[in-house]
Amino acid sequence: MMSRDLRSDQPDVIVRSDATAAAKFVADRFAETIRSLPQCVLGLATGGTPIETYRELIRMHQEEGLDFSAVTTFNLDEYVGLGPDHPQSYRHFMRQHLLDHINIDPSRTHLPDGLATDLQGHAAEYEQQIVEAGGIDLQLLGIGHNGHIAFNEPGAAGDSRTRVVQLAEQTIEKNARFFASADEVPRTALTMGIGTILEAKRIVMLATGAGKAEAVRRALEDPADADHPASFLQTHANVTYVLDQGAASRLRL
C-alpha cells in the first residue's frame, strides 16, 4: 500500500447538518451498494458513531425490504479475551445493533475471534477469508480522538495487517464508559491492519461531534503519518468522509 501515490485531488467530504443526517447519508450509500450488488462484501465498524447508521439500515430492511440475504460482512476488530456472548464484545454489539434485526445469513458475518487460542494464526486466517470473499466492496470506518482507525493506534504502520495490538491508554479511557470500570477494558485486541483496510474498494469514514474535529482535520489536512493513522486514508483513491457540522468545524475547506 505504501507504493500508492498520494492523492492529488481534493478529498470527497460530505458535511451534513447533524449526526442523524450524516448517518442517513451513510446508510443510503450502503443501501445503494446492497441493491446494485446483492452479494456485496461490507466492512463494518463498532463504536457509538455507527449506531444510527445501523438503525437506519434496519428500518430500510423492515419497511423497504432492503435484502441482506446474500451480503457478507467483515468487522474491523474485536477485543482479545471477550467471547461472543460477553455484552462488551464486538460480536455482541453487532448482533444487538444490526445483525439480529436483518435477514443476513449468520455464517456470512465475520468478526475476529477474541478467544482464538492461536491469535496470530487466526489473524492470518481472517485476512485469507477476506481475500476468498473477493475483498471488501465498501468499508465503514470511525475515527478515534487519537486518529486511530479500527484499533490501529498511533504508531501503526501504513502496511500493517490483521494482528494483535495493544490499546492506547486514551482508547482504554474512552471505551471505559461501556464497562464497569477502566480496569475491565481489555488491553489487547485483534484488528484489521491499515494495509488491510486500504485494500477495500471504497471506504466511508463517518465522524460526528466537535470532539472529533481535530482528529478529522489532522486526517485530512496534515501529511500522512503513523502518528495519526487515519491520515493514511489519503493514500486511498476512493474515500468519502461523511461529517456533521461539529466534526467538520476545524476544516479549512
Ligand code: PGA
Ligand atoms: P466512537 O469510536 O464511534 O465510539 O467515537 C470511534 C472509533 O474509535 O473508531
